[in-house]
Amino acid sequence: MYQRLTYCAAFILCAAFILCAALQAANAESHVNSLNDIFEEAVSEESVPGVSVAVGENGHVRWAKGYGFADLEAKVPMTRRTKLRIASISKVITTAALMRLKEQGALELDEYVGPLVEAWPDSHADISFRQITNHTSGIRYYSSEEEMLLNVEYSSTAEALDIFKNDDLLFYPGTDFGYSTYAWTLLAAAMESASGSEFKTLVQEEVFVPLKLKNSTFDENSPIIPHRQRAYSYWGGTLINSPEVNSSYKYAGGGMLSTPSDLVKFALSHLDERYLSAESISEIFSPGTLASGDELSYGMGWIVDSSALGELYDPVEDADVIRILQEHPNMKIISGEAVGANSILMLCPDHARSVSAIKNADSDRAVDLVELSLRTLDLFHNEHAQF
Numbered sequence: 001m002y003q004r005l006t007y008c009a010a011f012i013l014c015a016a017f018i019l020c021a022a023l024q025a026a027n028a029e030s031h032v033n034s035l036n037d038i039f040e041e042a043v044s045e046e047s048v049p050g051v052s053v054a055v056g057e058n059g060h061v062r063w064a065k066g067y068g069f070a071d072l073e074a075k076v077p078m079t080r081r082t083k084l085r086i087a088s089i090s091k092v093i094t095t096a097a098l099m100r101l102k103e104q105g106a107l108e109l110d111e112y113v114g115p116l117v118e119a120w121p122d123s124h125a126d127i128s129f130r131q132i133t134n135h136t137s138g139i140r141y142y143s144s145e146e147e148m149l150l151n152v153e154y155s156s157t158a159e160a161l162d163i164f165k166n167d168d169l170l171f172y173p174g175t176d177f178g179y180s181t182y183a184w185t186l187l188a189a190a191m192e193s194a195s196g197s198e199f200k201t202l203v204q205e206e207v208f209v210p211l212k213l214k215n216s217t218f219d220e221n222s223p224i225i226p227h228r229q230r231a232y233s234y235w236g237g238t239l240i241n242s243p244e245v246n247s248s249y250k251y252a253g254g255g256m257l258s259t260p261s262d263l264v265k266f267a268l269s270h271l272d273e274r275y276l277s278a279e280s281i282s283e284i285f286s287p288g289t290l291a292s293g294d295e296l297s298y299g300m301g302w303i304v305d306s307s308a309l310g311e312l313y314d315p316v317e318d319a320d321v322i323r324i325l326q327e328h329p330n331m332k333i334i335s336g337e338a339v340g341a342n343s344i345l346m347l348c349p350d351h352a353r354s355v356s357a358i359k360n361a362d363s364d365r366a367v368d369l370v371e372l373s374l375r376t377l378d379l380f381h382n383e384h385a386q387f
Contacts (some may be wrong), residue, residue, distance in 0.1 A: 021248055032063065034379060038372060041069030043078075046236040047364035050078030053372075056264030056354040057378055059272060060378070064261045071230040083257040084229045084358040086343045087336025090256040092186055093216075095133055095301040097281040098191060100206040101344065106194045109283065113190035115195060116168055119158040119372055120186065123269060127173045132187045134288030135302035136176065138169035139183040153221070157189045157199055160249035174291045175300075184253030190291060192254075211269055216258040219247040221233065228257065231340020233362040239361065242340035260356035267347040268366045269352040270332075285332060299332075302327055302347075306331040309370065324374040327381075333369065337362055344369040 035053075042051050050068030053336035066078035085136055101107050109130040112278050127137045142148050147163070154160040164182045171178065190200040195202055200218050217225060231242035247255030258266075269275040272282065285304050288296040310325045318387050325331065332347040343358040356372045368386070 009327070013085075014087065017354060025251060026036055026227075030290065031206075032210070035063075035376060036065075036119070038068045038375060039065070042359075042367045042372060043145075045160075045362060045364070048359055048367050049238055049239065049361055050082075050229075050355060051359045051367070051369075051372075052078055052080060052082055052084060052260050053357040053376065054080065054264050055107065055376060056259035056261075056268050056357070057380070058352045059265075059268050061261045061264060064259075069191055070227070073230070074244065077226070077361070078229075080259060080261055081215060081227045082360075083225060083227050084343070084360055085219055085231065085338045085341035086256050086258045086263065086345075087218070087338035087341055088181065089254065089258070089263060089334050089336050089343050089345050090254050091133075091336075092301040092334050092345070093183075093203060093256060094184060094187065094191075094252040095284060096266070097206040098129065098133070098187070098277065098300075099276055099284065101191060101195055101202075102338075103277060103280060106366045107191075109218070113186060116190040116193040116321060117158070117186065117203050118163070119161050119189070124169060125173055126364060127183075127186070129174045129187065130288070132183045134177075134298045135179050135183070136174050136288060136290065136296070137180060137183045138176070138188075139172050139180045139186065140170055141178070142179050149243055149245055150249060151244055152249070153230055153246055154248040157185060157192060160185050161189060161250060175246060176287075177296055179340065181250055181253035185250060188252035193313050203251075203256075207266070210275065212263040213258065216262045216266075218251050219255050219257050220248055221248075224368055225257065229340070229360040233340060234361055234364045241377040245339045254336060260358055263345050263356040264354040265313075267345055268352065270347060271326050271349055271352055291342065301334060303333045303335075306333055318371075320378075321371050321374055324378045328377070332369075341370055344373050346373055346377060348377065349380075353377065353380060355380075 026281050046354040049072050050070055052066045054064035066080055068078050069081040070078045071078045110128045112126040122358045131137045192199050233240055233242040270281055284300045286299055287304050288298055297303055297305040306325050308324050328348045328349050335344045345356045347354045355377045357369045
């Protein structure tokens with residue numbers, strides 16, 4: 001009798017497990033169908049040629065898909081393998097390489113970069129590695145559209161400093177916030193000096209290889225790069241082929257190519273102390289502080305206070321966006337826009353989940369990647385919450 005009851009209990013447990021798994025599978029399929037709907041709607045806009053998106057969970061890519069076209073003229077579909085311009089997301093990849101050097105004893109975050117870079121003028125006030133990463137260096141941003149459309153091949157990081165090195169700082173380092181991509185070129189030059197390696201080699205060895213980011217590289221103009229996107233711009237109400245630009249002056253701050261799948265793997269590595277130490281991760285995600293004591297929404301490259309993002313949305317019209325942000329208060333975010341691309345990467349440490357989305361067009365305002373990524377995160381979060 002006891003044995004029959006044991007078998008019966010085991011059967012019930014097994015059946016319950018199978019039913020639960022079936023319900024989870026059905027729920028997951030429903031979510032994917034919902035995602036297909038919202039991303040298909042996104043690429044139906046005339047200003048959006050294509051979008052690629054991925055979701056990562058617990059160290060692995062859970063779901064990834066491309067929508068629309070990577071190349072409109074040749075009708076090449078956007079796929080999960082399409083390499084896209086990730087714009088300022090390059091900054092957090094550079095940050096990871098920087099922290100690897102710190103862990104190896106090659107530099108200190110509060111060390112001044114000037115003495116490491118021969119080409120940097122002595123007349124400037126001292127700027128630290130940390131101040132560059134939290135945008136308090138005082139180095140300027142682009143001054144004109146011509147600068148943003150720069151199409152000059154720089155042979156070295158030091159040569160690229162010529163663009164801005166003789167310009168006055170906007171403020172004394174550490175006293176104010178001023179977003180700057182140029183500052184990361186100075187950071188790259190200092191990292192080269194501290195490590196003895198060329199910047200692209202350094203990132204390859206310290207980030208791409210150890211994390212197995214096989215679809216991540218640099219947006220160099222000359223090489224043939226398989227599955228590279230075509231770039232588009234939505235200017236004057238018309239989608240056009242983007243003008244040719246050259247990223248050799250900004251590899252560290254905005255000149256890399258990747259896929260959303262690689263980016264979510266990269267983001268999730270910040271929850272695994274096998275890649276970066278707990279101390280390094282804490283440094284990266286700690287808000288920067290001004291000399292006045294005021295805290296910033298930025299840590300090292302990342303936006304670490306997502307409530308600042310919520311301030312950009314209307315409490316009534318965008319209530320769902322604000323709700324999702326409030327339900328994930330520890331979210332870390334980095335976004336970017338470059339000629340021919342718009343990108344977003346989100347990391348939710350509380351649920352070990354990451355979302356990334358990239359479109360191969362700039363200046364489009366019809367499709368908000370932040371909103372789409374938050375809705376994607378919400379669907380996967382709710383899938384787990386129901387079981």
